[in-house]
Amino acid sequence: MEAGQPTSTIRCLHCRYDLTGLVEEQCPECGRAFRRDDPTTFMNSGQFLSSFNRRVRGFGIALVKLELLGFSGIFVFWLWFGGFIAITLMFVGFVLALVTGAVLMMTGSPPGAIRRREKQYALLAMLIPPIMLFGIGPPTVPVLERWRNEVTIHRMEALIAEIEAFRRIHGRFPRDEAELLTTRGKAMPKSAWGDELDYHCDGDSFVITCWTARAHNFLAMIYAYDSRDPHRGIVVESF
Numbered sequence: 001m002e003a004g005q006p007t008s009t010i011r012c013l014h015c016r017y018d019l020t021g022l023v024e025e026q027c028p029e030c031g032r033a034f035r036r037d038d039p040t041t042f043m044n045s046g047q048f049l050s051s052f053n054r055r056v057r058g059f060g061i062a063l064v065k066l067e068l069l070g071f072s073g074i075f076v077f078w079l080w081f082g083g084f085i086a087i088t089l090m091f092v093g094f095v096l097a098l099v100t101g102a103v104l105m106m107t108g109s110p111p112g113a114i115r116r117r118e119k120q121y122a123l124l125a126m127l128i129p130p131i132m133l134f135g136i137g138p139p140t141v142p143v144l145e146r147w148r149n150e151v152t153i154h155r156m157e158a159l160i161a162e163i164e165a166f167r168r169i170h171g172r173f174p175r176d177e178a179e180l181l182t183t184r185g186k187a188m189p190k191s192a193w194g195d196e197l198d199y200h201c202d203g204d205s206f207v208i209t210c211w212t213a214r215a216h217n218f219l220a221m222i223y224a225y226d227s228r229d230p231h232r233g234i235v236v237e238s239f
């Protein structure tokens, strides 16, 4: 212990206030008493530094955890909704992971096993975002895309069946979306991307369309059904 050395910096155990060179044996900040001849009543510079390092390390670890949590959230958001904003947020998250990981690695933690383990965690934290972005994302997106496409077509087919049922009862198609809504008693169905299906009727034919811009790869899709179409099929166009 270097407690006897008058030149070394000493700090309050409670509030870390610098007590070096004080005449009174009491902390002016929080009032805690200390005794210069008793090293257990204050903190020396080495103890202060290691407690500071612990705090910085704890902060770094918390930041990495928070960032990974946020990144996972954005990743799920991107898988479901796609789009430019989510990809940008993911890139920012990726950079954040790099920075926090680097900060964590450079932090002066004690040597030995703990430091090595922290370096491994930091490395892992840095690797997870690119693994998600390039490893899990690309194979998952087309699967979700196909599934959304099928769901949208099924919802359109169900709506077409409702409209045909209306005609069998009333001898005509619903005049407009308002009448269709009244008959259904609920809102118009939506595509699997969350875009509403539109209904237009011109007397003896009707059209259902759905335009979605939230598909991946900056792709917009149009789902269209025209009752005059001899094939009676739903046309899907992307551009």
Ligand SMILES: [Zn+2]
Pocket: 012, 013, 014, 015, 016, 017, 027, 028, 029, 030, 031, 032
């Ligand atoms: Zn104090």
